[in-house]
Amino acid sequence: MTGISLVAAALAGALGLALGSFANVLIHRVPQGVSVVSPASACPACGHRIRARHNVPVIGWLWLRGKCADCGAPISGRYPAVELATGLAFAGVTALTGPDWRTAMLLALVYFGIVLSAVDLETRRLPDPLTGAFAVCVAVLAPATCALTGQWDALLRAVIGAAALGALYGLAFVIYPKGMGFGDVKLAPSIGASLAFLGWPLFAVGVFAAFVWGAVAGVIAMRRARRTRGVAVPFGPWMFVGAATGVLIGAPVTQWYLELVMLA
Ligand SMILES: [Zn+2]
Numbered sequence: 001m002t003g004i005s006l007v008a009a010a011l012a013g014a015l016g017l018a019l020g021s022f023a024n025v026l027i028h029r030v031p032q033g034v035s036v037v038s039p040a041s042a043c044p045a046c047g048h049r050i051r052a053r054h055n056v057p058v059i060g061w062l063w064l065r066g067k068c069a070d071c072g073a074p075i076s077g078r079y080p081a082v083e084l085a086t087g088l089a090f091a092g093v094t095a096l097t098g099p100d101w102r103t104a105m106l107l108a109l110v111y112f113g114i115v116l117s118a119v120d121l122e123t124r125r126l127p128d129p130l131t132g133a134f135a136v137c138v139a140v141l142a143p144a145t146c147a148l149t150g151q152w153d154a155l156l157r158a159v160i161g162a163a164a165l166g167a168l169y170g171l172a173f174v175i176y177p178k179g180m181g182f183g184d185v186k187l188a189p190s191i192g193a194s195l196a197f198l199g200w201p202l203f204a205v206g207v208f209a210a211f212v213w214g215a216v217a218g219v220i221a222m223r224r225a226r227r228t229r230g231v232a233v234p235f236g237p238w239m240f241v242g243a244a245t246g247v248l249i250g251a252p253v254t255q256w257y258l259e260l261v262m263l264a
Pocket residue numbers: 043044045046047048068069070071072073
């Protein structure tokens with residue numbers, strides 16, 4: 001790793017910690033339909049405002065040993081976990097990409113992946129303000145990146161990817177409405193756009209892997225519930241885990257598959 005990419009990864013990690021802190025606010029407040037800007041964070045037990053020095057990502061929680069400074073009520077370990085995960089993911093993505101034209105889109109995918117997955121697991125919903133914000137983010141990042149690189153084919157891929165995955169999930173929803181929620185259908189175009197923007201191999205493997213992971217999760221959930229019907233599994237997280245799978249192994253898997261097909 002060069003010095004520049006090391007510095008970039010460290011900066012991205014710091015940005016991830018700060019945005020991870022805001023992710024906690026989004027995860028906690030958006031499903032309740034309350035403002036994410038005001039009021040300032042307060043202890044849910046005693047209502048005292050969280051002091052600025054205790055609001056420092058991860059360190060604030062460690063400093064307080066996971067307890068409110070005013071009333072001693074325990075503060076969930078989920079807060080520092082989300083901050084740390086976002087920070088590490090941002091640093092990792094930036095280190096792996098260099099950084100280059102893919103970095104910003106990958107960071108958006110990671111960020112909304114963390115926020116939307118957490119909300120879906122907790123509430124079984126993908127709220128419109130969050131899927132909408134992700135869509136706006138992708139719609140801004142894709143052309144902005146192409147304007148910088150001059151490689152407009154990535155934007156064309158993004159548009160086709162959005163339409164294709166939106167249509168696929170829309171169709172799946174119409175055929176089998178119990179299989180997924182309409183929130184998944186609204187999330188699909190943004191995931192399709194970002195994956196296709198990054199390249200067709202990532203899109204192909206990412207889309208396929210989501211259904212594989214979702215099916216595996218469904219089987220495990222059914223075995224745990226000792227039932228074969230009526231077991232609902234939130235699908236949003238698997239769309240993102242699938243996307244991550246596509247990003248990580250999409251290129252080599254597609255290469256291997258094409259060679260296999262050509263040999264046959
Ligand atoms: Zn308190």
